[in-house]
Amino acid sequence: MFKRLRENPVEAVTITVDGSALKARAGDTVAAALLAHGVSHVRTTPVSGAPRAPYCLMGVCFDCLVTIDGVGNRQACLEPVRDGMRVETQHGKRKIGS
Amino acid sequence: MTEVAIGDAYDVVVIGAGPAGLASAALAAEAGASTLLVDENAGPGGQVYRAITSTPVEPRDALGSDYWLGSDLVERAQRSGARLLLGAVVWTLDPDLVVGISYRGRAQLIQARRVIIATGALERPFPIPGWTLPGVMTVGAAQTVLKASGLAPASATVIAGMGPLIWLYAAQVLRLGGRIDAILDTTPMSNYIGALRHAPGFLLSPLRAKGLSLVREVKRRVRVVKNVTALRAEGDTVLRRVVYMSGGREQSVDAATLLLHQGVVPNVNLAMAAGVKHAWDPVQLCWSPELDADGGTSVPGIAVAGDGAGIAGAFVAEERGRLAARAAIRAILPHAPLEDDQSIRNRLTRHQLGRKFIDTLFQPPRQFRIPEGETIVCRCEEVTADQIRATAALGCEGPNQMKAFLRCGMGPCQGRLCGLTVTEIIADVHGKAPADIGYYRLRPPVKPISLAELAGVQADEAATKAVVRL
Numbered sequence: 061m062f063k064r065l066r067e068n069p070v071e072a073v074t075i076t077v078d079g080s081a082l083k084a085r086a087g088d089t090v091a092a093a094l095l096a097h098g099v100s101h102v103r104t105t106p107v108s109g110a111p112r113a114p115y116c117l118m119g120v121c122f123d124c125l126v127t128i129d130g131v132g133n134r135q136a137c138l139e140p141v142r143d144g145m146r147v148e149t150q151h152g153k154r155k156i157g158s
Numbered sequence: 159m160t161e162v163a164i165g166d167a168y169d170v171v172v173i174g175a176g177p178a179g180l181a182s183a184a185l186a187a188e189a190g191a192s193t194l195l196v197d198e199n200a201g202p203g204g205q206v207y208r209a210i211t212s213t214p215v216e217p218r219d220a221l222g223s224d225y226w227l228g229s230d231l232v233e234r235a236q237r238s239g240a241r242l243l244l245g246a247v248v249w250t251l252d253p254d255l256v257v258g259i260s261y262r263g264r265a266q267l268i269q270a271r272r273v274i275i276a277t278g279a280l281e282r283p284f285p286i287p288g289w290t291l292p293g294v295m296t297v298g299a300a301q302t303v304l305k306a307s308g309l310a311p312a313s314a315t316v317i318a319g320m321g322p323l324i325w326l327y328a329a330q331v332l333r334l335g336g337r338i339d340a341i342l343d344t345t346p347m348s349n350y351i352g353a354l355r356h357a358p359g360f361l362l363s364p365l366r367a368k369g370l371s372l373v374r375e376v377k378r379r380v381r382v383v384k385n386v387t388a389l390r391a392e393g394d395t396v397l398r399r400v401v402y403m404s405g406g407r408e409q410s411v412d413a414a415t416l417l418l419h420q421g422v423v424p425n426v427n428l429a430m431a432a433g434v435k436h437a438w439d440p441v442q443l444c445w446s447p448e449l450d451a452d453g454g455t456s457v458p459g460i461a462v463a464g465d466g467a468g469i470a471g472a473f474v475a476e477e478r479g480r481l482a483a484r485a486a487i488r489a490i491l492p493h494a495p496l497e498d499d500q501s502i503r504n505r506l507t508r509h510q511l512g513r514k515f516i517d518t519l520f521q522p523p524r525q526f527r528i529p530e531g532e533t534i535v536c537r538c539e540e541v542t543a544d545q546i547r548a549t550a551a552l553g554c555e556g557p558n559q560m561k562a563f564l565r566c567g568m569g570p571c572q573g574r575l576c577g578l579t580v581t582e583i584i585a586d587v588h589g590k591a592p593a594d595i596g597y598y599r600l601r602p603p604v605k606p607i608s609l610a611e612l613a614g615v616q617a618d619e620a621a622t623k624a625v626v627r628l
Contacts, residue, residue, distance in 0.1 A: 113292035
């Protein structure tokens with residue numbers, strides 16, 4: 061579990077994660093915003109369905125893949141939060157045409 | 159939002175805005191070259207100076223004085239006239255110096271006269287049982303959210319591994335009121351003996367005083383378990399505890415967060431996909447590009463600077479960046495005024511003092527590089543050490559053949575988190591050196607790009623020929 065060092069005066073951005081609103085600091089990446097709110101995992105794997113959370117936070121491990129504004133497999137650690145952004149966790153294999 | 163066209167041709171394209179990229183782009187632009195500096199992150203600085211222009215962390219000195227040196231590098235690059243393009247992903251670089259970037263959902267190709275790859279390092283894979291569990295991440299990852307978002311561990315947290323970053327990160331967290339419960343140090347006792355013969359260089363290096371004072375600062379406040387010889391992360395769907403061996407005894411510590419680190423290795427994906435020749439480094443235990451004294455590679459026009467050229471740290475990265483930029487300028491703008499390079503080379507030599515000592519002391523032991531049993535090696539495709547060993551024993555000779563059997567290295571990370579482990583396991587099974595086993599053949603796109611973006615690339619004659627093979 062991670063905490064913000066200062067209860068930030070500028071929790072200025074609101075995103076939704078699987079439909080629930082979540083406040084983030086402008087300048088956070090999506091992955092940082094999820095970690096700050098104690099989200100335990102962001103996806104389950106296509107192979108075994110095991111839960112995964114961000115691991116490297118620098119764009120190389122691809123464990124933090126989420127759907128952002130309808131586009132799947134985005135790296136949450138590289139994507140800055142924007143007001144109104146819709147984030148969805150991913151479950152297992154992605155389905156084609158759904 | 160106003161869009162300023164990126165342009166489709168530059169004298170110099172620099173890939174990666176860490177210390178090497180910032181220094182080289184600044185020098186190239188100051189000498190009069192049209193220069194593009196591309197980075198996939200939202201801000202400049204790379205990993206070492208991450209969020210240097212935006213960090214919310216206060217007080218400033220909690221991150222250490224070395225961190226703030228990044229400000230000057232960024233300012234100089236910004237003043238230099240180089241075009242700094244952030245949030246842009248490079249997905250291909252070919253030997254004709256065509257750079258493919260993806261920016262705001264659009265892909266395009268840029269022709270360069272010289273390319274400097276400054277994509278830096280990534281943390282060495284640390285394949286232990288349970289390293290895929292939520293709650294387990296790297297020390298570098300934790301430091302990234304500390305610098306960029308001001309996040310620190312607040313519940314039971316264990317750090318395991320070896321290397322300077324562990325002590326720097328722990329000190330930063332403690333100064334800021336975060337929580338570290340224990341450090342499990344995996345440095346083998348034998349490494350201290352091996353490193354002794356390189357001690358003279360280290361004693362002369364400023365790294366010595368800095369390193370020792372960090373270790374002292376941390377040890378005053380955190381329990382440090384030395385000589386840890388085995389590690390595993392346990393939990394059902396999240397991490398619950400870390401089990402470790404020390405002094406021949408198995409012990410366990412409850413934890414919600416486990417931060418792993420055993421050094422960094424060059425991030426080779428882009429350079430290898432561009433056809434740059436690499437060789438196995440038997441001391442740093444990783445692949446490094448074969449380079450001339452200015453960072454020039456086996457591919458004419460492409461140089462590698464920074465930790466991607468072999469791990470040497472931020473100060474060396476900066477000087478390597480300048481040397482690569484000078485070589486580019488000499489080649490394409492022979493009349494541009496350039497200062498003598500002696501002062502750069504002198505600084506380079508000074509900052510390399512002590513490197514052999516550090517490389518030897520922090521060479522990760524075999525059991526944390528070459529796993530056995532059910533330990534996952536390829537995180538993307540969930541391939542275990544046993545599967546790779548069994549397949550190698552069947553006669554599979556190298557990582558590329560291993561892909562066909564097991565799909566290891568074929569997931570989205572493209573081998574970044576398993577490549578070194580797979581090479582070393584196959585080498586182990588066949589009793590060969592990693593140099594004789596080789597690495598995954600890497601191909602573009604080196605980062606994922608959507609078909610729609612690819613289809614949207616302006617198809618000129620050269621691009622069409624490349625695809626249709628007319």
